[in-house]
Amino acid sequence: MSAALLVALIIFVLIFLLRMPIAFGMISSAVAYLLIKGQDLGLVANQIVNTYYTNYVIIAVPLFMFTANVMNSGKVTDMIFNFSNALCGRMRGALGHVNILGSLIFSGMTGSAIADAAGLGKIELQAMKSNGFDDSFSCAITAASSTLGPIFPPSIPLVIYAMLSGTSVGALFMGGMVPAILLTVALMVYVAIVSKVRNYPRGPQFKLKAFIALTIQALPSLLTPVILLTGIYTGVMTPTEAGAIAGLYAILISIFAYKSLSPKEFWKVVKTTIQDVGATSIIIGAAAIISYVVAREDISTGLAKWIMGISSNKNFFLFLVNIVILLLGMFIDTSTIQLIFVPILFPVARALGIDMVHFGLVVTFNMMIGLSTPPFGMLLFITSSISGTPLKDIVKEIFWPLLAMIIVLLVITYIPDTVLFLPRAAGLLK
């Protein structure tokens, strides 16, 4: 290891010990490397800005964030909740199921777990609290179901993965559908069991007339995923353009169908969005300069040789990757894992003949589990702060949903067809 790399690595570790903003810490780490190597520091601006300038596909990220913020500010989220509520009706523990179905529907419009937990999650948590569910259970299921957001298309992490790996966004999106459905089923089974054991309340009975009325009300929101996905798969729009159209559609239905979103609210949405974009995209840029260091030091090749030396078994490699990402996910922020660690694995995955769409879904799914794993799980923090439930109570409860997620992860890892069947059938993959 060169001295430059060692210093860079030390600073990289300090990011986590000293509470440095991750993006700027990464830049510090790379700058130290460049200084020691005697390179021009103009390279930093070059690498970072070029990431935004040349990767057209990641422009979808701010657009999907904007859409989610519009939906959460208008009444769209309420409509989805009411509709799911009517759908689950008299089931035992209905609100638990509503939580999952609502997230599935919401995930067809946005691509972020955080947006799901913070927006729809807020409504779900309130409703569950007033209906006698344990707070810790409500938080755990809200966190777990939010994971659907980035798995079911559209998805912000999958867009970023597409940028990093050069895979098709369309194929990745389609590949996420079956895993999302599997996760929905797994979580619903969990809710059903817990509700029976703890005797959670049933939902209200909806008369057919009320059900139809609620469905009609929710229809404009329910159409969003349809418009988005048809647009992408018929080739009418690129996924990035679809992000913009979804944003426009969200604005239109908020104003005309739901009579919400005043100019003042809209301005608030724009301001929140630029903050969100600033926070997320700057890490993507900072990671690019770290990737430059990784490439210069040829770390991927070294790792590839090392892993191939141990075993060139595809399944063993995937097993190893899953364990490592699960462990990293417990402690490190998802964006760091995705932008720094995952790309290092690409050469090995390719050499082993793993389909990159399959690989993308496996690592993304795994990283999203990381959002709910203690001690560092963003979704746990969010649900805890929204509901005022102590973190340790949620941590106790999250074990079973985590197990359900890990089972689904294993299924999609070892049965690649669960991911690849749909994109292949659609002719997006060979």
Place this chain on the structure above:
Amino acid sequence: MKKLLFAVRDIFEIYVPAIAFLTMFVSFIMQVFSRYVINMPLTWTQDLIVMGFVWTVLFGACYTMRARRHVKFTMVYDKLKPRPAALSRLAGNAIIVLTFLMLIIPSWKYAFFLYFQKTAVLRINYTYIFLPFVYLAISVIVYTIEEMIEDIKVLRGKLADSRDHMQEEFIK
């Protein structure tokens, strides 16, 4: 004077990225609309979109800095008592300030090095695309120093705890 400075700051950190974002958003819509409805693909939208995105990110990141919303790993920090916490953040922030101080001039030079390159359709000078990075560097330095002053106050016993540290404890 102070008022004017704050107004300028708002322009760069709120209005510019907001307008950049909305320009990008509207350009996308026009692009799709014009291609399918009027059947006349636009070329200039591409330049605006990419430039809008770069500006949204770089100026928006300053606004995120002001709101102290950048992603941080706080697990270790939160476990510390106020003074060690202040000390650790101070050390991390010192590294960041140093880094960005060193980046200002090379980034400025790089932006002007690209002076003669222009975007494909609208012939926008590349300097305008890279220059916001210099603003970001300065903004990171200023906001980070603001945090450092807070931490120094904590270390000197003038402040019980920094506001980020208390806030984190409250959430847990």
